[in-house]
Amino acid sequence: MSGIYRQLTTLLLIIWTNSVIFAGTVVPVEKFWFGLQFGGRIIQRDSMHNTAHPDFLNYLYQAEKGPDYGFISLQFRLAPNPRLEFDVTAVMLSNLAPNQLDFGTRIQLDSINSFISWGINNSLSVYPQYLEEFNRFHQIRDTGYTADLNSNFRQRTIFDICLATGPYISFRNKNLHSALKLNAGICGFIPFNELILQKKTDGNLMREINYTTKYSPALFFNTEAEICFKIFSSDRMEAGMVIKASHLIAKRSVNFTQTTATWTAENTIIENIKPPKQSYSKTEFQGGIYITF
Amino acid sequence: MKTLSKTLLILFVANILRLIPGCCECDESSIPFSFNKIDITNIDNSGDWAVITQSDSMKPEAVAFEVALFDSAGYYHLAQSFFSTNTGYSNATAMSCDCSYPLRAIQHLSSLKITSLYALNAQYSAQSDVTELFVAKLTNNSSTGSNLYIPLPALCNQTQGKNYYDSGVESFGLYLTVPVENSRAAFIISAKLSDNRILSDTTKVITILNR
Numbered sequence: 001m002s003g004i005y006r007q008l009t010t011l012l013l014i015i016w017t018n019s020v021i022f023a024g025t026v027v028p029v030e031k032f033w034f035g036l037q038f039g040g041r042i043i044q045r046d047s048m049h050n051t052a053h054p055d056f057l058n059y060l061y062q063a064e065k066g067p068d069y070g071f072i073s074l075q076f077r078l079a080p081n082p083r084l085e086f087d088v089t090a091v092m093l094s095n096l097a098p099n100q101l102d103f104g105t106r107i108q109l110d111s112i113n114s115f116i117s118w119g120i121n122n123s124l125s126v127y128p129q130y131l132e133e134f135n136r137f138h139q140i141r142d143t144g145y146t147a148d149l150n151s152n153f154r155q156r157t158i159f160d161i162c163l164a165t166g167p168y169i170s171f172r173n174k175n176l177h178s179a180l181k182l183n184a185g186i187c188g189f190i191p192f193n194e195l196i197l198q199k200k201t202d203g204n205l206m207r208e209i210n211y212t213t214k215y216s217p218a219l220f221f222n223t224e225a226e227i228c229f230k231i232f233s234s235d236r237m238e239a240g241m242v243i244k245a246s247h248l249i250a251k252r253s254v255n256f257t258q259t260t261a262t263w264t265a266e267n268t269i270i271e272n273i274k275p276p277k278q279s280y281s282k283t284e285f286q287g288g289i290y291i292t293f
Numbered sequence: 294m295k296t297l298s299k300t301l302l303i304l305f306v307a308n309i310l311r312l313i314p315g316c317c318e319c320d321e322s323s324i325p326f327s328f329n330k331i332d333i334t335n336i337d338n339s340g341d342w343a344v345i346t347q348s349d350s351m352k353p354e355a356v357a358f359e360v361a362l363f364d365s366a367g368y369y370h371l372a373q374s375f376f377s378t379n380t381g382y383s384n385a386t387a388m389s390c391d392c393s394y395p396l397r398a399i400q401h402l403s404s405l406k407i408t409s410l411y412a413l414n415a416q417y418s419a420q421s422d423v424t425e426l427f428v429a430k431l432t433n434n435s436s437t438g439s440n441l442y443i444p445l446p447a448l449c450n451q452t453q454g455k456n457y458y459d460s461g462v463e464s465f466g467l468y469l470t471v472p473v474e475n476s477r478a479a480f481i482i483s484a485k486l487s488d489n490r491i492l493s494d495t496t497k498v499i500t501i502l503n504r
Contacts, residue, residue, distance in 0.1 A: 146341050149440075197440045202339045203354035204428075204468040208441050263428055263470060264442050 033077035039286025040067030061130035162187035218252035319392035330365035396461035
């Protein structure tokens with residue numbers, strides 16, 4: 001976890017430094033932006049063959065058809081001046097719990113002409129996804145045992161935390177505003193624990209397998225496009241439609257410690273497992289309305 | 294405004310009155326008792342969870358017993374003698390708390406010894422000490438929180454200074470860790486207490502299935 005804090009501190013320092021350098025160089029005209037969007041998210045990862053140990057990435061939730069997750073996002077932006085923009089987005093999945101938060105800054109470095117400008121954007125994103133039925137690994141492998149004495153449906157929410165920075169280019173005319181971002185960063189799942197309790201069929205033997213995952217950072221690349229169409233404007237406000245799409249790719253794994261206790265807690269074997277890295281991608285598309293004032 | 298303040302005053306007084314009987318103390322006393330009886334029942338552990346059974350047959354790898362140590366005279370007389378210690382005028386009890394008084398055994402479990410009456414396998418013949426082949430699991434409210442078994446010394450240690458809130462019964466399961474390679478099995482289970490008394494009982498003769 002100390003790695004997460006170090007990366008957070010670095011990102012906040014970058015944001016703060018950039019803000020100090022560029023924030024005061026233009027006349028402040030504060031602008032507030034609010035958007036309500038609906039969208040879908042598709043998670044894809046290579047499926048690995050079962051080995052002696054489970055690979056948790058094999059058990060990330062995937063819908064049979066359509067996007068894996070539908071969501072509603074509420075996005076707030078504050079632009080203290082035209083060159084600096086702060087962004088906070090709260091995202092709700094089907095349970096309508098706002099358990100995803102994205103923070104971002106966008107700093108305009110230069111303008112090529114009155115329509116095109118470019119700069120740097122930074123972002124911190126924490127998004128949830130479901131890990132479910134990983135006990136299938138044991139049900140297939142551990143014949144002769146009741147592979148999991150917990151008969152409940154095994155689903156848990158895991159959170160992926162991503163830090164990114166990269167350039168953007170923005171196009172703006174009278175009725176249309178668009179931006180293209182190219183980001184690189186580090187992502188990793190927040191560690192979690194899972195417990196499997198097993199019992200031998202027709203026998204007394206009991207076995208407890210405790211999985212404790214480790215923060216396993218991975219490099220990722222992310223492209224993001226956003227187009228805003230202005231539909232209505234007045235002196236004080238502007239409203240329109242917004243369409244966004246993003247794609248993230250990474251090679252990643254979930255490393256973990258496996259503690260296997262047989263018969264008693266004193267009879268324990270501890271193994272550090274590093275599954276091979278898999279290709280992983282996250283694709284999002286969303287659309288909705290926005291209002292600025 | 295007057296109506297509001299009057300209402301609040303009435304509610305305040307009502308809550309103070311409710312608070313008074315709520316403020317009472319329960320002392321830390323416990324009722325002493327003595328283990329003087331041991332009882333053994335069979336456990337069917339062939340399924341996912343262990344259940345008490347009247348059957349005398351078991352799977353070769355699922356031989357298990359539940360053992361209970363308790364006061365054969367019952368516990369009501371102990372409670373009665375405990376409360377009758379007050380002499381003269383006793384406290385009014387109309388507003389006293391309903392305090393529970395846990396039971397505490399005068400002695401604790403020092404060790405367990407298990408002897409097999411039949412040969413278990415080639416290594417363990419009849420009348421051999423097979424204590425080391427058993428592990429235990431608590432079956433009362435003193436569960437350790439783990440789902441696994443505990444070694445027998447750990448089982449004995451947890452009885453020291455133990456309060457029994459629900460009943461004065463020390464009950465636990467004993468599970469054999471090796472398969473029985475014989476068609477029958479029976480064991481003598483002896484519990485040595487801290488006052489050097491030994492409570493002992495013999496299991497029923499178990500028919501081993503699939504042999």
